[in-house]
Amino acid sequence: xxxxxxxxxxxxxxxxxxxxxxxxxxxxxxxxxxxxxxxxxxxxxxxxxxxxxxxxxxxxxxxxxxxxxxxxxxxxxxxxxxxxxxxxxxxxxxxxxxxxxxxxxxxxxxxxxxxxxxxxxxxxxxxxxxxxxxxxxxxxxxxxxxxxxxxxxxxxxxxxxxxxxxxxxxxxxxxxxxxxxxxxxxxxxxxxxxxxxxxxxxxxxxxxxxxxxxxxxxxxxxxxxxxxxxxxxxxxxxxxxxxxxxxxxxxxxxxxxxxxxxxxxxxxxxxxxxxxxxxxxxxxxxxxxxxxxxxxxxxxxxxxxxxxxxxxxxxxxxxxxxxxxxxxxxxxxxxxxxxxxxxxxxxxxxxxxxxxx
Numbered sequence: 068x069x070x071x072x073x074x075x076x077x078x079x080x081x082x083x084x085x086x087x088x089x090x091x092x093x094x095x096x097x098x099x100x101x102x103x104x105x106x107x108x109x110x111x112x113x114x115x116x117x118x119x120x121x122x123x124x125x126x127x128x129x130x131x132x133x134x135x136x137x138x139x140x141x142x143x144x145x146x147x148x149x150x151x152x153x154x155x156x157x158x159x160x161x162x163x164x165x166x167x168x169x170x171x172x173x174x175x176x177x178x179x180x181x182x183x184x185x186x187x188x189x190x191x192x193x194x195x196x197x198x199x200x201x202x203x204x205x206x207x208x209x210x211x212x213x214x215x216x217x218x219x220x221x222x223x224x225x226x227x228x229x230x231x232x233x234x235x236x237x238x239x240x241x242x243x244x245x246x247x248x249x250x251x252x253x254x255x256x257x258x259x260x261x262x263x264x265x266x267x268x269x270x271x272x273x274x275x276x277x278x279x280x281x282x283x284x285x286x287x288x289x290x291x292x293x294x295x296x297x298x299x300x301x302x303x304x305x306x307x308x309x310x311x312x313x314x315x316x317x318x319x320x321x322x323x324x325x326x327x328x329x330x331x332x333x334x335x336x337x338x339x340x341x342x343x344x345x346x347x348x349x350x351x352x353x354x355x356x357x358x359x360x361x362x363x364x365x366x367x368x369x370x371x372x373x374x375x376x377x378x379x380x381x382x383x384x385x386x387x388x389x390x391x392x393x394x395x396x397x398x399x400x401x402x403x404x405x406x407x408x409x410x411x412x413x414x415x416x417x418x419x420x421x422x423x424x
Contacts (some may be wrong), residue, residue, distance in 0.1 A: 211260035
C-alpha cells in the first residue's frame, strides 16, 4: 500500500515538472526586418495560441517597448509590426523580444542582420530603344541592393539573370516585335551592406510586344495536336502525286515513242521503224515518173561521107516520147547512133543514103 502511494507521488511530480517545462517553452517567436521600415515578429508557427500574449521588444541599448500594431487571427494576437528608425544600422545589433501572459514570460534574442526582406521593386518600365535593344527599368529604395530579373517569351519557360549591385536596368538584345515579352524583378540586400538571405517577392509583370501572341500557348497546343494529322495527310498527297506522275509517264510513252540513241547498227534502226507504223510509211516512195531512155550517138567523120557537097542533115532517134535533134554544118562531122535501136537519118535532097548501124 505504501509502495503504491510512493509511485503515484513520483508520477505526479514528473507530470507536474514536465508540464512546467513545456509551459516555459511557450510559443516560438520569429522576427524579420521588412523593407528596412519595421520589424515583423510572429508566434503562430505552431498554431494559433490559446491566449492573447503581450509583446515587448527592443534593440540593444534601447528600452523595452510594447507592440504598437498587433496582428490578430480569430481574435488572438499572432504577431506584431514594431516600427523602428534607422534600421539600416540597428539590424546589426541584437534584437530582444518578450511574450507575457499572466505569470508566464518568454524571452528570446534575435540576429536580424541576414533577415531583411525588401519590398518588390516599383515603377517598372519597358521600352524599345533606338539601338534596337529592349530596356527594362525599375526603382529601388537603397544603393546596396542586387537584383534578379526573369523574363519569358510567349508564355514559355522563364529565363533568369542576375543584375550587378546598384544597377536598376536590364537589356534584351534585338527583341522580336512579333513576340510577347513578360518581365519581372526581385531584389535583396547585397554583401556590401550585410547580405540578406531573403529575396523580395517578384514584382508585378510588365509586358512588351505583339498583342496577337497573348494566346500563343493555346495556339501552340492546338498545333501540337494537329501536327500528326497534317503529316499523314501530306504523306498521302505526296504518294498520290507520285502515282499520277508514273501513270502519266506511261501514257506519254504510248503516244510518243521514245527516240533511240543514234547507232550504226541497222538492226536498231529496223527495230525503231517497226515500233511505229507512221514512221515506217514515211520512208515509202509516193511519186510516179515515166522512164525516158537515153541513147549514145557516135560522130561520123566527113571522109566517110560519100557526098562532099551536102549542106546539112539531121539524125532523129525514136525514144518513145523523147526525141533528140542534132544539127550539123557542112564542115562538121556527122553523128550516128551507137545503139542497136531503130534509127532514121534524113539527108539533103541531092542525095539520099541509108546508114546502117
